[in-house]
Amino acid sequence: xxxxxxxxxxxxxxxxxxxxxxxxxxxxxxxxxxxxxxxxxxxxxxxxxxxxxxxxxxxxxxxxxxxxxxxxxxxxxxxxxxxxxxxxxxxxxxxxxxxxxxxxxxxxxxxxxxxxxxxxxxxxxxxxxxxxxxxxxxxxxxxxxxxxxxxxxxxxxxxxxxxxxxxxxxxxxxxxxxxxxxxxxxxxxxxxxxxxxxxxxxxxxxxxxxxxxx
Amino acid sequence: xxxxxxxxxxxxxxxxxxxxxxxxxxxxxxxxxxxxxxxxxxxxxxxxxxxxxxxxxxxxxxxxxxxxxxxxxxxxxxxxxxxxxxxxxxxxxxxxxxxxxxxxxxxxxxxxxxxxxxxxxxxxxxxxx
Numbered sequence: 001x002x003x004x005x006x007x008x009x010x011x012x013x014x015x016x017x018x019x020x021x022x023x024x025x026x027x028x029x030x031x032x033x034x035x036x037x038x039x040x041x042x043x044x045x046x047x048x049x050x051x052x053x054x055x056x057x058x059x060x061x062x063x064x065x066x067x068x069x070x071x072x073x074x075x076x077x078x079x080x081x082x083x084x085x086x087x088x089x090x091x092x093x094x095x096x097x098x099x100x101x102x103x104x105x106x107x108x109x110x111x112x113x114x115x116x117x118x119x120x121x122x123x124x125x126x127x128x129x130x131x132x133x134x135x136x137x138x139x140x141x142x143x144x145x146x147x148x149x150x151x152x153x154x155x156x157x158x159x160x161x162x163x164x165x166x167x168x169x170x171x172x173x174x175x176x177x178x179x180x181x182x183x184x185x186x187x188x189x190x191x192x193x194x195x196x197x198x199x200x201x202x203x204x205x206x207x208x209x210x211x212x213x214x
Numbered sequence: 215x216x217x218x219x220x221x222x223x224x225x226x227x228x229x230x231x232x233x234x235x236x237x238x239x240x241x242x243x244x245x246x247x248x249x250x251x252x253x254x255x256x257x258x259x260x261x262x263x264x265x266x267x268x269x270x271x272x273x274x275x276x277x278x279x280x281x282x283x284x285x286x287x288x289x290x291x292x293x294x295x296x297x298x299x300x301x302x303x304x305x306x307x308x309x310x311x312x313x314x315x316x317x318x319x320x321x322x323x324x325x326x327x328x329x330x331x332x333x334x335x336x337x338x339x340x341x342x343x
Contacts, residue, residue: 042226052296060292064285070277159307162300166308166315173318179297180325183290187329190290191338194283 003043010036023069027062034058046156283338294326 010033017029034057041050165172301319308315333339 042223045223048300051299056289056292056296060285060289064282064289067277067281067285071279071282072276158300158303162302162304165297165300166304166318167311176297177318177321177325180294180322183293184325184329187287187290187326187333190283190286191333191336194279194286195336195338 003040006036006039006043010040024066027065027069030065031058031062034062044156048156048158048161051158280341287333287338290329291326294323297322 013029013033013036017026017033020026020029034053038050038053038058041047041053165176167173298319301315305312305315
């Protein structure tokens with residue numbers, strides 16, 4: 001029930017996001033869409049991922065999107081900018097290919113029954129009161145080499161993520177520290193790109209840039 | 215265990231209730247004022263009176279890139295906070311690895327502190343620069 005509700009609203013908000021000509025409204029629909037996807041993560045027992053989805057995507061990245069929209073001055077829709085005539089047929093073709101791929105993957109991963117009904121049956125078992133051993137959970141912990149510290153009742157929670165992320169026995173220690181380097185690169189890169197006015201830089205280039213953006 | 219995960223999921227029911235309540239209140243307030251309130255607009259009523267000035271020009275202007283920079287920095291340090299959540303949740307139970315975990319997070323925060331100092335020294339936090 002919940003899956004149908006939020007999956008459906010995720011679909012609807014996604015479609016409205018694409019169809020709205022006003023980019024700011026599209027961005028707001030994208031916020032709704034991200035919230036719906038966060039609820040879907042909850043239903044899949046990925047609690048931490050759902051929280052991160054709301055904090056990072058619906059919060060920070062949407063702010064960035066809105067600022068970029070305002071930065072690019074897309075407030076007034078302009079259909080004449082759509083110069084690539086072959087873009088729409090190509091998009092339809094790629095969409096068909098993508099749908100075929102998804103269908104093949106779903107059909108292969110769920111051997112019993114047609115793919116559409118199988119999807120709907122599988123999702124409610126995740127939160128059904130007296131469900132049998134959850135197929136998703138048992139699948140994921142059946143690989144003992146990868147997810148040693150994760151037990152089914154902590155998987156997806158903040159504690160489970162922390163155990164696997166910060167345990168030196170796990171393989172995620174170095175990637176975690178490498179992430180900080182990545183974030184450092186992002187900080188320095190954005191500052192270097194946005195703050196072009198060094199003290200030693202000649203003032204005319206900075207003035208031009210300021211006039212262009214402000 | 216299914217029971218455990220279900221109780222975890224059940225703990226989100228208040229969040230759902232709060233969302234439904236907010237939706238309900240919005241629908242009731244806006245709907246009731248739309249249904250019950252008399253709507254006879256005149257130009258005087260529609261004028262911005264004591265609630266702002268008459269707008270000069272369109273709001274659809276290009277914003278300075280300063281906003282973008284602030285948003286970008288916000289995202290980066292937001293992600294840093296996201297990494298702090300699971301660390302804080304498991305730190306107390308890490309037993310003998312406590313010192314190691316502390317050092318681990320110190321390295322992480324330290325590397326990002328370099329970026330913070332760089333941004334500060336570069337003056338990216340100052341608006342009129």
